[in-house]
Amino acid sequence: MRRLFRYIRGYEKETVIAPLFKMLEACFELLVPIVMATIIDEGIKNSDVPLIWRQCGLLVLLAVVGMVCSLTAQYFAAKSALGFGTALRRDLFAHIDTLSYTELDHIGTPTLVTRMTSDVNQVQNGLNMTLRLLLRCPFIVIGAIVMAFTISPRLTLWFLLITAVISLIIYLIMRATVPVYHKSQSALDRVTLLTRENYVGARVVRAFSRQEDEMADFAATNDRLRDFQLAAGRISALMNPLTYLVVNLGVIAVLWYGGREVDTGTLTQGEITALINYLSQILLNLLRVADLVIVATRAIASALRVTEVLNTTCTMPAPATAELEGDAAASAVAFDRVGFTYSGAGAPSLEDITLHAAPGQTIGVIGGTGSGKTTLIDLIPRFYDATVGQVSLFGHNVREYSFAQLRRLIGIVPQKAVLFTGTIRDNMRWAKPDATDEEIWTALEIAQAADFVRAKPGGLDAPVETAGRNFSGGQRQRLTIARALVPMPRILILDDSASALDYATDAALRAAIKEKTHGMTVFIVSQRAASVQRADQILVLDDGKTAGLGTHAQLLKGCEVYREICLSQLSKEEVSRTL
Numbered sequence: 004m005r006r007l008f009r010y011i012r013g014y015e016k017e018t019v020i021a022p023l024f025k026m027l028e029a030c031f032e033l034l035v036p037i038v039m040a041t042i043i044d045e046g047i048k049n050s051d052v053p054l055i056w057r058q059c060g061l062l063v064l065l066a067v068v069g070m071v072c073s074l075t076a077q078y079f080a081a082k083s084a085l086g087f088g089t090a091l092r093r094d095l096f097a098h099i100d101t102l103s104y105t106e107l108d109h110i111g112t113p114t115l116v117t118r119m120t121s122d123v124n125q126v127q128n129g130l131n132m133t134l135r136l137l138l139r140c141p142f143i144v145i146g147a148i149v150m151a152f153t154i155s156p157r158l159t160l161w162f163l164l165i166t167a168v169i170s171l172i173i174y175l176i177m178r179a180t181v182p183v184y185h186k187s188q189s190a191l192d193r194v195t196l197l198t199r200e201n202y203v204g205a206r207v208v209r210a211f212s213r214q215e216d217e218m219a220d221f222a223a224t225n226d227r228l229r230d231f232q233l234a235a236g237r238i239s240a241l242m243n244p245l246t247y248l249v250v251n252l253g254v255i256a257v258l259w260y261g262g263r264e265v266d267t268g269t270l271t272q273g274e275i276t277a278l279i280n281y282l283s284q285i286l287l288n289l290l291r292v293a294d295l296v297i298v299a300t301r302a303i304a305s306a307l308r309v310t311e312v313l314n315t316t317c318t319m320p321a322p323a324t325a326e327l328e329g330d331a332a333a334s335a336v337a338f339d340r341v342g343f344t345y346s347g348a349g350a351p352s353l354e355d356i357t358l359h360a361a362p363g364q365t366i367g368v369i370g371g372t373g374s375g376k377t378t379l380i381d382l383i384p385r386f387y388d389a390t391v392g393q394v395s396l397f398g399h400n401v402r403e404y405s406f407a408q409l410r411r412l413i414g415i416v417p418q419k420a421v422l423f424t425g426t427i428r429d430n431m432r433w434a435k436p437d438a439t440d441e442e443i444w445t446a447l448e449i450a451q452a453a454d455f456v457r458a459k460p461g462g463l464d465a466p467v468e469t470a471g472r473n474f475s476g477g478q479r480q481r482l483t484i485a486r487a488l489v490p491m492p493r494i495l496i497l498d499d500s501a502s503a504l505d506y507a508t509d510a511a512l513r514a515a516i517k518e519k520t521h522g523m524t525v526f527i528v529s530q531r532a533a534s535v536q537r538a539d540q541i542l543v544l545d546d547g548k549t550a551g552l553g554t555h556a557q558l559l560k561g562c563e564v565y566r567e568i569c570l571s572q573l574s575k576e577e578v579s580r581t582l
């Protein structure tokens with residue numbers, strides 16, 4: 004948590020000035036009951052109208068100066084808190100970007116979103132309120148007790164008793180509510196998770212007519228959040244009636260005993276009024292402390308959640324600058340007895356995979372769903388690190404490359420075609436910001452996307468809406484392939500990225516990649532036999548293990564799993580024609 008303090012850097016002045024001005028405001032506030040006492044004891048008692056006017060003028064002056072101090076404090080507190088929040092959010096965003104898939108899988112996206120937004124806001128608000136109230140409220144409470152002591156040491160005992168009882172009430176209520184606030188924050192996480200899943204998967208939810216189930220699930224989670232908040236609210240609602248009751252009893256005691264002292268002449272009426280004013284100030288400020296405790300507790304809980312992310316370090320360190328020369332004689336990509344188990348998973352997702360892809364070769368990876376195809380190719384760009392064995396590129400262990408060089412060497416087209424808001428040209432320049440139009444058109448031609456881009460009004464300047472929703476699934480896939488091709492990487496990975504294309508376009512795409520990307524090593528992951536059958540080598544995966552490795556003809560003869568896949572997709576004649 005302490006590491007969060009460094010985000011105040013640059014705002015130290017504001018962080019000190021804000022509480023100081025609040026203390027100054029408190030000083031003026033503490034003077035008000037004394038002025039009131041003077042008005043009563045001297046002005047009203049002696050019918051001294053000029054004195055009353057003078058003292059009233061003083062009251063106005065105290066109010067104005069107090070307000071100026073308060074506004075100044077609010078300004079500096081807000082400036083400090085906003086600066087803190089902005090720096091924290093920026094760092095958190097940058098830090099999350101450095102985490103590997105393993106950490107992201109572990110923390111989870113919905114909670115990261117809540118931590119980036121709601122939690123940082125809570126910490127920011129907590130800081131703002133702390134700067135304003137942390138010193139001011141105790142100062143007023145102690146100051147009011149001291150002022151009361153100067154008026155009547157005996158009646159001050161009542162003050163101490165009342166302050167102690169109110170503090171106890173506040174403490175007990177806080178103790179009951181704070182754990183509920185923690186639970187409500189977790190419930191909020193779950194609400195965010197469901198909201199995100201439903202909006203991202205809106206079409207699927209509708210396609211499966213799952214709206215009612217999803218609504219019921221959401222309603223239950225939302226109700227839980229409401230119940231926690233209601234529970235906390237119900238307990239907190241006791242705060243005001245109980246504390247006001249105690250203060251009113253205190254006022255009665257002060258009037259009762261103070262009244263007697265007025266009769267004996269040891270106290271004046273003005274002093275009694277001042278004492279009652281100080282009692283009200285104590286109550287109001289203790290209540291503010293209670294608010295502060297609630298906000299600060301939430302802020303601390305949020306700060307811990309934020310710190311947890313900041314303390315999560317990337318388990319995949321990479322040399323920052325190493326620029327490696329490839330070994331011309333080595334395989335472009337080599338898997339040597341590679342195994343991989345996801346963190347927290349019981350069983351390995353890949354076991355004992357050995358594969359050597361020479362530069363310029365096309366490698367097909369085929370297998371049933373969940374057989375480990377995506378996991379395998381995720382090891383090449385180091386989305387995950389092999390837990391057993393070694394993955395090498397051009398003769399060097401992938402771990403020796405800087406991430407920057409790895410990303411330059413490898414073009415990846417993930418299973419899910421994701422585009423970003425902007426223009427087609429913006430999206431095409433993701434991997435190569437200075438790509439020329441000619442380079443972009445070449446990539447679009449290879450990806451079989453040039454025709455529909457040309458047909459769009461504006462061509463490369465045609466807009467891409469959020470997540471590319473103004474393109475069909477197949478168009479999105481072709482644009483993501485083109486995006487990966489623009490910098491002409493030495494290794495291209497297509498992870499089932501032509502699944503939405505018709506067979507003819509898929510075939511044209513593969514032919515164009517073969518013809519126009521000379522020297523590029525291409526991994527084609529697919530569940531379609533037709534997509535991989537012309538590959539130089541085909542790796543057949545079955546439940547994370549190698550079921551076969553070879554050419555289409557070799558595998559048809561020697562690999563039962565591959566033969567079954569082919570026969571389930573192609574007719575016997577087609578299969579024998581491909582031999």
Ligand SMILES: Nc1ncnc2c1ncn2[C@@H]1O[C@H](COP(=O)(O)OP(=O)(O)OP(=O)(O)O)[C@@H](O)[C@H]1O
Binds near residue numbers: 346352370377530
């Ligand atoms: N992030 C993850 N955490 C834990 N297990 C995972 C994770 N991703 C995948 N798995 C598991 O690893 C295995 C292989 O999954 P993978 O996604 O590599 O299969 P695939 O062959 O690409 O499947 P598909 O063709 O359906 O995309 C599966 O059993 C899957 O449940």
